[in-house]
Amino acid sequence: MRASTRLFQHACRITLFTRENCGLCTDARSVLSNVWDARHFEYTEIDIIKSESKPRWRDLYEFDTPVIHIAKASAPAEHPQTASQALKLMHRFTEDEVKAKMDTAEQS
Numbered sequence: 628m629r630a631s632t633r634l635f636q637h638a639c640r641i642t643l644f645t646r647e648n649c650g651l652c653t654d655a656r657s658v659l660s661n662v663w664d665a666r667h668f669e670y671t672e673i674d675i676i677k678s679e680s681k682p683r684w685r686d687l688y689e690f691d692t693p694v695i696h697i698a699k700a701s702a703p704a705e706h707p708q709t710a711s712q713a714l715k716l717m718h719r720f721t722e723d724e725v726k727a728k729m730d731t732a733e734q735s
Contacts (some may be wrong), residue, residue: 637669637700638668638699638700638732638733639697639698639699639700639729639732639733640668640669640670640671640698640699640702641659641669641671641695641697641725641729642695642696642698642705643655643659643670643671643673643693643695644688644693645672645673645674645675645692645693646674646676646677646692647674649692651692651693651718651719652692654719655693655720658722659695659725661722662722662725662726662729665726666726668700668729669700671705673705675688675689675692683707684707686707687710691717694715694716694717694718695715695716695717695720695725696710696713696714696715697715697716697728697732698713699732699733699735702732716728
């Protein structure tokens with residue numbers, strides 16, 4: 628039996644914007660881990676405080692972490708200038724909300 632190519636490809640990319648000592652960020656990681664168990668995706672985590680290569684993320688999300696951006700895996704990399712156009716969830720979110728945004732990203 629031949630495995631489907633789709634099993635080895637991730638249709639979505641999720642970027643978690645986080646910071647140290649953030650309880651909501653810990654909860655967000657747990658939600659994303661549960662989603663991963665049902666539906667794999669590419670994952671990137673950006674600490675908005677420590678990220679020297681992307682200081683603008685701190686300006687955007689310093690008081691809003693955790694934030695996740697959800698995009699097609701083939702979409703261009705995250706950039707602060709296009710953050711307003713991103714599919715995102717902020718603060719507290721559920722597995723179902725993440726999956727719904729993943730569906731939207733895959734259909735776009």
